[in-house]
Amino acid sequence: FKRITWDEALDEIAAKLKAAAAENPETILPLSYAGTMGMVQYSSMDRRFFHKLGATQLDRTLCSTAGKYGLKATLGASVGMDPERFDEAKLIILWGANPVVSNLHLWGRVQDAKRKGAKIIAIDPYKSLSAEKCTQHVALLPGTDGALALGMMHVLVRDKLVDRDYIEKYTLGYDALAKRVLAEYSPERVAKLCGVDAAAIEQLARDYATIKPAAIRLNYGMQRHAGGGIAARTIACLPALTGAWRDPAGGIVLSTSDFYGFDHAALERPDLLAGRRPRVINHSQIGDALTSANPPVKVTIVYNNNPVAVCPESDKVIAGFSREDLFTVVIDHFQTDTADYADIVLPATTQLEHLDVHKSYGHLYVLANNPAIAPVGESLPNSEIFRRLAARLGFDEPCFRDSDEDICRTAVASTKPKMAGVTWDKVKAEGWQKLAVPARFAPFAEGGFPTPSGKCEFHSKWLEDQGIDPLPFYNPPAEVADEALAKRYPLAFLSPPARHFLNSSFANIARFREFEREPHLDLHPQDAAARGIRDGDAVRVFNDRGSYTLRARINGKPRPGVVVAPSVWWKKYSPDGRNANNLTSQRVADLGGGATFYDCRVQVERV
Numbered sequence: 368f369k370r371i372t373w374d375e376a377l378d379e380i381a382a383k384l385k386a387a388a389a390e391n392p393e394t395i396l397p398l399s400y401a402g403t404m405g406m407v408q409y410s411s412m413d414r415r416f417f418h419k420l421g422a423t424q425l426d427r428t429l430c431s432t433a434g435k436y437g438l439k440a441t442l443g444a445s446v447g448m449d450p451e452r453f454d455e456a457k458l459i460i461l462w463g464a465n466p467v468v469s470n471l472h473l474w475g476r477v478q479d480a481k482r483k484g485a486k487i488i489a490i491d492p493y494k495s496l497s498a499e500k501c502t503q504h505v506a507l508l509p510g511t512d513g514a515l516a517l518g519m520m521h522v523l524v525r526d527k528l529v530d531r532d533y534i535e536k537y538t539l540g541y542d543a544l545a546k547r548v549l550a551e552y553s554p555e556r557v558a559k560l561c562g563v564d565a566a567a568i569e570q571l572a573r574d575y576a577t578i579k580p581a582a583i584r585l586n587y588g589m590q591r592h593a594g595g596g597i598a599a600r601t602i603a604c605l606p607a608l609t610g611a612w613r614d615p616a617g618g619i620v621l622s623t624s625d626f627y628g629f630d631h632a633a634l635e636r637p638d639l640l641a642g643r644r645p646r647v648i649n650h651s652q653i654g655d656a657l658t659s660a661n662p663p664v665k666v667t668i669v670y671n672n673n674p675v676a677v678c679p680e681s682d683k684v685i686a687g688f689s690r691e692d693l694f695t696v697v698i699d700h701f702q703t704d705t706a707d708y709a710d711i712v713l714p715a716t717t718q719l720e721h722l723d724v725h726k727s728y729g730h731l732y733v734l735a736n737n738p739a740i741a742p743v744g745e746s747l748p749n750s751e752i753f754r755r756l757a758a759r760l761g762f763d764e765p766c767f768r769d770s771d772e773d774i775c776r777t778a779v780a781s782t783k784p785k786m787a788g789v790t791w792d793k794v795k796a797e798g799w800q801k802l803a804v805p806a807r808f809a810p811f812a813e814g815g816f817p818t819p820s821g822k823c824e825f826h827s828k829w830l831e832d833q834g835i836d837p838l839p840f841y842n843p844p845a846e847v848a849d850e851a852l853a854k855r856y857p858l859a860f861l862s863p864p865a866r867h868f869l870n871s872s873f874a875n876i877a878r879f880r881e882f883e884r885e886p887h888l889d890l891h892p893q894d895a896a897a898r899g900i901r902d903g904d905a906v907r908v909f910n911d912r913g914s915y916t917l918r919a920r921i922n923g924k925p926r927p928g929v930v931v932a933p934s935v936w937w938k939k940y941s942p943d944g945r946n947a948n949n950l951t952s953q954r955v956a957d958l959g960g961g962a963t964f965y966d967c968r969v970q971v972e973r974v
Contacts, residue, residue, distance in 0.1 A: 596958025657687020
């Protein structure tokens with residue numbers, strides 16, 4: 368790399384974009400994700416810019432998409448109980464959740480509930496830091512969460528532990544669901560699917576029905592497999608069966624994001640497409656997109672994202688970025704794995720340096736991101752970079768002249784009831800404003816679900832119209848449940864967030880890497896002994912997609928047959944320049960095309 372001026376960089380980028388757009392704007396691909404999630408720097412000026420260009424659209428599926436659509440099928444949207452009420456619950460189920468690592472503001476409330484006598488149950492194939500501190504750990508097989516929920520439903524219906532009054536008033540399709548779970552999902556059958564004792568399933572169901580209020584913290588790990596959307600949809604049915612929604616400290620939460628009333632159309636301006644319908648590329652399949660899409664991707668702008676480190680099937684992703692005919696721009700704070708493949712790297716501001724406004728998927732507050740310092744060096748906010756590019760391309764719509772504060776004001780200006788009284792001026796001055804909800808918010812105590820029927824939909828016409836079974840059913844993972852594949856690759860492979868990284872963010876900071884020590888693989892002693900692996904050995908993990916090398920850590924944290932590699936290490940800081948995503952698949956989930964990072968089989972050998 369050599370240093371050039373902002374004008375030189377933006378002039379060259381604009382020229383490349385003009386040439387590509389003149390030939391076919393779909394050869395331009397924006398590659399952004401959640402490096403920052405503020406409305407200004409994440410999804411406003413950038414979206415306007417690419418809509419005006421008519422560029423390929425990115426379906427941002429890496430994290431939560433399957434679960435989002437699972438909740439839509441059952442509850443109508445990404446909504447749930449108020450996380451601030453968890454400290455009042457008497458039973459808390461952490462389902463695929465490790466809040467010690469990824470949800471610290473909730474973990475304090477879970478611990479408060481435990482100190483007051485609440486029973487805390489972790490459902491996870493891995494004895495995570497959170498599971499270690501719970502009353503009980505249910506170590507099921509990866510990807511079998513939906514089956515476990517159906518087994519619980521069998522017990523609830525069979526033993527008349529359901530809330531018939533709530534069901535009759537506020538749900539749709541109970542009789543058909545009850546018939547199915549009684550006929551198909553006995554605890555004995557589910558025990559074989561999940562690798563959990565039938566007696567444990569019986570007790571879990573009874574505890575859930577009788578210890579009230581009962582709260583479920585559903586999290587995204589359990590929906591990252593081929594059947595993840597239906598699994599999330601199935602688990603989301605449980606609170607309506609027992610009437611858990613009646614209490615502010617009862618119910619379920621995966622995401623609170625759809626409680627907000629932000630006007631995303633005003634922020635992103637899809638009207639700038641002017642009737643065009645560009646192709647859509649799934650973020651979870653960019654390896655294929657960058658190597659074989661037709662028309663080929665010729666220009667990509669990467670921001671808020673490090674796809675070489677975080678996207679599945681890394682060898683294909685790297686092959687795509689290595690193409691000589693691909694012009695790549697990376698906007699970032701650091702020389703990431705992806706920036707190593709860039710033609711031009713632009714320095715972006717951090718959240719300490721720019722203005723933004725945030726909603727959340729883990730609480731009910733609108734937050735101001737007021738800058739603490741002036742931009743460092745020559746760095747610019749994403750929004751300003753896209754403003755300057757828009758000017759160079761001659762985009763003259765007034766929206767391209769909106770300031771960051773204009774965009775914040777647009778985001779918060781909403782007539783939706785839960786935004787009543789929330790204004791940008793208040794948010795900016797005070798730092799935050801809570802949505803207009805009661806102090807003890809029980810969103811569905813009397814129904815009112817944002818579904819077409821207004822009820823919790825055990826039977827979903829929305830799914831039925833797509834040719835999907837309208838009732839909850841067990842949709843197994845693809846690789847993990849593949850018995851033939853298991854003969855070659857007998858171990859299920861999980862790559863959850865490392866404690867001291869935020870996905871791949873902060874993995875470049877030496878102090879945090881020192882806390883993690885080095886990339887390591889947790890193995891159960893049985894699996895290690897069968898392979899002659901000792902604690903501390905260098906091991907190679909591999910499958911048909913790739914391999915990487917890391918250090919064995921033998922303990923009882925994974926259940927037998929499961930190995931776990933806390934992630935996401937940048938490749939440049941890994942022993943062999945690889946990471947977990949050299950192994951993961953571009954296969955997508957059943958709903959929404961979500962990523963399937965945790966639906967992966969491998970073998971492990973000593974190096």
